[in-house]
Amino acid sequence: MELEIFTDGACRGNPGPGGWGALLKFGARERELCGGEPETTNNRMELTAVIEALKALTRPSPLRLHTDSTYVMQGISKWIHGWKLNGWKTKAREPVKNVDLWIALDQIVALHTVEWRWVKGHAGHPGNERADQLANRGLEQSLRR
Numbered sequence: 001m002e003l004e005i006f007t008d009g010a011c012r013g014n015p016g017p018g019g020w021g022a023l024l025k026f027g028a029r030e031r032e033l034c035g036g037e038p039e040t041t042n043n044r045m046e047l048t049a050v051i052e053a054l055k056a057l058t059r060p061s062p063l064r065l066h067t068d069s070t071y072v073m074q075g076i077s078k079w080i081h082g083w084k085l086n087g088w089k090t091k092a093r094e095p096v097k098n099v100d101l102w103i104a105l106d107q108i109v110a111l112h113t114v115e116w117r118w119v120k121g122h123a124g125h126p127g128n129e130r131a132d133q134l135a136n137r138g139l140e141q142s143l144r145r
Helices: 042-055 070-085 099-109 126-143
Strands: 003-011 016-026 029-040 062-067 113-118
Touching: 003 042, 003 126, 016 042, 016 126, 029 042, 029 126, 042 062, 042 070, 042 099, 042 126, 062 126, 070 099, 070 113
Parallel strands: 003 062, 062 113
Antiparallel strands: 003 016, 016 029
16 A cells, blocks of 8 residues: 555643644555634534545545544544434434544545554654644744734
C-alpha cells in the first residue's frame, strides 16, 4: 500500500483554540495539510484531521491511515456501527458527541479502502511527529485570526 496518511489534533485547553494536521505520503511525494479553530476540543481536531486528509484525495484510494487518537480508532472501528443503528445515540441513549464530524467521517471513509493503524503519540514515530507539528501549526494559525 503506497498511500499513507498520518493525522493529529491539538488543543490548548479543552475546549480552547485547536489545530489539526495531516501528512499524506505517496511514494516519495508528500503533502502537508493543517488548519485550526479558535474554540474547539481535542477530539474535534483529531476527527477533523482525518476528514480533511481524506477530502484532499482526488479519487477513491486504498490507504493506510495512522492516528494516535484512541477516540478516533474506537469510534470508527467499534462504536460507529451501534451509533448508526441507534439513530446516532450512545448505549445510554445520549446523543453522540461530535455527531456532525462522525457523520462526515462515515461518508468519506465509504469512498476509500482504509486500513486503520493506531500509533503511540509523542513516541518518536516520524509520521506522527510531523502530523503533530502540523496540528500545532494549525493551532498557532487559529490564534492569529
